[in-house]
Amino acid sequence: MDLGGYVDHVARIDLTTGDIKYEGLNEENVRKYIGGRGLGVKYVFDNGPKVDPLSPDNIICFLVGPLTGTDVSMSGRMAVVTKSPLTGTVTDSHHGGWSGARLKWAGFDGLIFKGKAEQPTYAYIEAGKVELKDASDLWGKGAHETIKILQKRHGKDVSVVTLGQAGENLVRYACWMNENDRASGRGGTGAVGGSKNLKALVIKAAKKLPKPKDREAFKQAHKDALKAINENDTLAPRKGGLSVYGTNSLMMAANTIGALPAKNAQFTSFENAFNISGHHIKETILVGDPTCHACPVACKKEVETEPGKFHVRMESVEYESAWAFGAQCDNDNRDSIPFLIDLCNDYGIDTIDMGNVLAMTMEASEKELIRERVGWGDVDKMVELVHKIAKREGIGDILANGIEPAAKAFGDPSIAMSVKGQAIPAYDPRGMKGMGVGYATSNRGACHLRGYTPASEVVGVPEKTDPLAWKGKGKLLKLFQDFQALSDSLGVCKFSTFAENPDHYAAQYAAVVGVPMDANAILTIGERIYNLERHYNNLAGFGEGSDTLPARFLNEPSQSEPSQGHICELDQMLEEYYAERGWVKGVVPEKKLKALQII
Amino acid sequence: MKLTSNVTVVRLHASLRELAGQRDIEVTLPDGAIVRDVLNRLVELRPVLADRLLDEDGNIPPCINVFVNGRDIRDLSGPDSPVMPDDELTILPPAAGGRA
Numbered sequence: 001m002d003l004g005g006y007v008d009h010v011a012r013i014d015l016t017t018g019d020i021k022y023e024g025l026n027e028e029n030v031r032k033y034i035g036g037r038g039l040g041v042k043y044v045f046d047n048g049p050k051v052d053p054l055s056p057d058n059i060i061c062f063l064v065g066p067l068t069g070t071d072v073s074m075s076g077r078m079a080v081v082t083k084s085p086l087t088g089t090v091t092d093s094h095h096g097g098w099s100g101a102r103l104k105w106a107g108f109d110g111l112i113f114k115g116k117a118e119q120p121t122y123a124y125i126e127a128g129k130v131e132l133k134d135a136s137d138l139w140g141k142g143a144h145e146t147i148k149i150l151q152k153r154h155g156k157d158v159s160v161v162t163l164g165q166a167g168e169n170l171v172r173y174a175c176w177m178n179e180n181d182r183a184s185g186r187g188g189t190g191a192v193g194g195s196k197n198l199k200a201l202v203i204k205a206a207k208k209l210p211k212p213k214d215r216e217a218f219k220q221a222h223k224d225a226l227k228a229i230n231e232n233d234t235l236a237p238r239k240g241g242l243s244v245y246g247t248n249s250l251m252m253a254a255n256t257i258g259a260l261p262a263k264n265a266q267f268t269s270f271e272n273a274f275n276i277s278g279h280h281i282k283e284t285i286l287v288g289d290p291t292c293h294a295c296p297v298a299c300k301k302e303v304e305t306e307p308g309k310f311h312v313r314m315e316s317v318e319y320e321s322a323w324a325f326g327a328q329c330d331n332d333n334r335d336s337i338p339f340l341i342d343l344c345n346d347y348g349i350d351t352i353d354m355g356n357v358l359a360m361t362m363e364a365s366e367k368e369l370i371r372e373r374v375g376w377g378d379v380d381k382m383v384e385l386v387h388k389i390a391k392r393e394g395i396g397d398i399l400a401n402g403i404e405p406a407a408k409a410f411g412d413p414s415i416a417m418s419v420k421g422q423a424i425p426a427y428d429p430r431g432m433k434g435m436g437v438g439y440a441t442s443n444r445g446a447c448h449l450r451g452y453t454p455a456s457e458v459v460g461v462p463e464k465t466d467p468l469a470w471k472g473k474g475k476l477l478k479l480f481q482d483f484q485a486l487s488d489s490l491g492v493c494k495f496s497t498f499a500e501n502p503d504h505y506a507a508q509y510a511a512v513v514g515v516p517m518d519a520n521a522i523l524t525i526g527e528r529i530y531n532l533e534r535h536y537n538n539l540a541g542f543g544e545g546s547d548t549l550p551a552r553f554l555n556e557p558s559q560s561e562p563s564q565g566h567i568c569e570l571d572q573m574l575e576e577y578y579a580e581r582g583w584v585k586g587v588v589p590e591k592k593l594k595a596l597q598i599i
Numbered sequence: 600m601k602l603t604s605n606v607t608v609v610r611l612h613a614s615l616r617e618l619a620g621q622r623d624i625e626v627t628l629p630d631g632a633i634v635r636d637v638l639n640r641l642v643e644l645r646p647v648l649a650d651r652l653l654d655e656d657g658n659i660p661p662c663i664n665v666f667v668n669g670r671d672i673r674d675l676s677g678p679d680s681p682v683m684p685d686d687e688l689t690i691l692p693p694a695a696g697g698r699a
Contacts, residue, residue, distance in 0.1 A: 464671070
């Protein structure tokens with residue numbers, strides 16, 4: 001295969017037999033789905049939609065895109081793609097740092113694991129080879145200690161992507177942790193690793209930037225994209241909101257517009273939001289601004305809390321995590337939040353699902369659905385429950401199965417703030433309408449990152465839309481979903497879309513890969529990826545009626561200005577969205593699959 | 600223009616608050632005031648904010664987000680949006696969120 005940006009080398013690892021086979025990339029698939037998320041979805045699709053996610057038959061793919069590890073700005077991303085044990089959909093989750101770039105430099109476009117190892121195992125990756133090693137001594141250890149041991153064993157300059165105990169214990173929202181604090185957080189990919197006795201990946205590689213196919217074209221494309229980043233109000237290094245305050249810059253904006261779910265989304269604003277905001281954190285406990293491969297933005301915000309029971313030094317207090325353990329749990333204890341995030345990072349658990357599970361448990365306790373007393377904002381109880389969930393002890397065993405099964409077990413499924421089994425992020429669809437249809441139609445369950453409409457509804461990119469207006473949001477969402485499927489497939493950070501447009505992506509892809517591309521053509525690839533995911537989910541059993549929201553957002557009006565009195569007009573937005581997609585009640589028809597050359 | 604006792608609270612966040620030395624500043628306005636009037640009055644009260652809130656042409660720079668009672672003025676009438684007595688203005692830096 002004569003395409004730039006790729007190594008044309010993938011490892012298929014059968015953990016049951018220990019066999020490792022190496023193969024090149026399928027050029028047709030690469031041209032149609034690019035790499036990273038898109039190519040991963042194709043591998044998962046080809047493995048079949050009916051597979052049990054926690055069985056040896058499921059596959060888990062670690063993939064990079066053609067731009068990962070290159071000179072392209074913000075190109076440090078790795079995709080983890082599998083069938084989710086939390087949702088039953090195809091899922092993909094992504095992390096930054098350096099492991100993505102190192103996987104490329106180590107000579108791989110991807111690793112595909114299947115089967116189940118007899119004993120705990122980790123994969124050592126170097127110079128185009130994968131070696132399976134015994135991880136018995138690592139099993140039962142948290143992510144932080146595992147990384148420390150493996151870096152002592154293999155050198156400080158390796159990237160370690162690992163499970164904590166939650167993945168081993170098949171907590172259905174367990175995740176993979178990279179380099180201590182970067183999570184491929186959503187969808188329970190860590191439980192899939194645990195089901196295979198796969199503890200970690202260790203990636204060793206010296207910096208070896210792939211050469212663009214067209215170096216002159218690349219210089220211009222790279223310059224244009226970097227200029228857009230440097231001049232962007234959100235991304236500009238040391239000036240933009242994301243660079244100065246991190247993602248938690250959004251806390252005050254979401255609260256101001258009445259779109260911050262609070263107390264398990266019973267409310268749409270949180271009185272003490274400032275205490276947990278990026279602004280307050282910057283003023284009080286911020287100690288560093290770490291970054292990822294080739295990123296000038298440096299949105300990670302390292303903090304050190306005050307001495308005491310919640311003392312911790314960690315990165316990074318992301319908006320969604322701060323919200324999940326903060327407003328959603330009615331908790332304004334600033335230092336408890338980094339502590340809880342770090343605890344989840346060590347156990348390898350998604351902070352968004354965890355915060356929601358805790359909030360749901362608090363509401364269940366308040367309604368006396370359970371005997372356990374869990375008060376709103378009771379931070380000590382929150383810490384205790386995180387331990388119990390990770391270890392599946394007591395009530396934690398129920399909560400570890402996911403928010404929907406747990407709420408059902410408690411006798412009131414309506415208190416689960418989730419879609420398709422995955423808990424909501426930090427945007428209330430009554431105050432930010434685009435996120436309502438976004439959660440409902442996300443192919444991996446409730447998610448803000450499939451189509452980030454807040455870019456338009458809050459930031460004003462590509463143009464400002466009113467968060468309280470539903471008209472036009474279906475069309476807007478489709479554009480974001482198609483565009484941002486490209487970020488995940490090219491191997492660049494989604495935050496680049498605040499500054500870059502499809503022309504920037506097409507120009508950089510064309511220069512690196514050496515295939516002519518324009519904005520329309522690359523958006524069609526994004527659309528194809530989104531439709532393949534949906535087709536997989538349709539075949540897995542998700543059909544008419546699957547795209548919905550918790551009843552709270554549809555029936556209980558917001559009580560906070562300026563969204564006061566609003567509900568989420570989901571039916572109207574779905575009608576508009578399906579028409580824009582060419583879908584029939586959430587199902588991709590055959591003619592659409594053919595038009596997109598999926599079948 | 601007739602001055603009345605109309606008072607609007609301007610709520611500042613982040614570096615603006617640091618510069619101003621306090622979060623909430625009360626601004627007395629004439630009848631029929633608009634957002635631009637509030638910012639001009641605010642700059643009179645706190646000249647240190649001038650470079651941040653208004654560009655050299657007297658416009659609000661895109662890196663500043665202004666809300667009237669939680670409504671982004673870009674969804675209203677921009678700097679010409681009316682401000683009524685007891686309204687609250689919030690001024691924030693740009694924002695974005697995410698965890699993968």
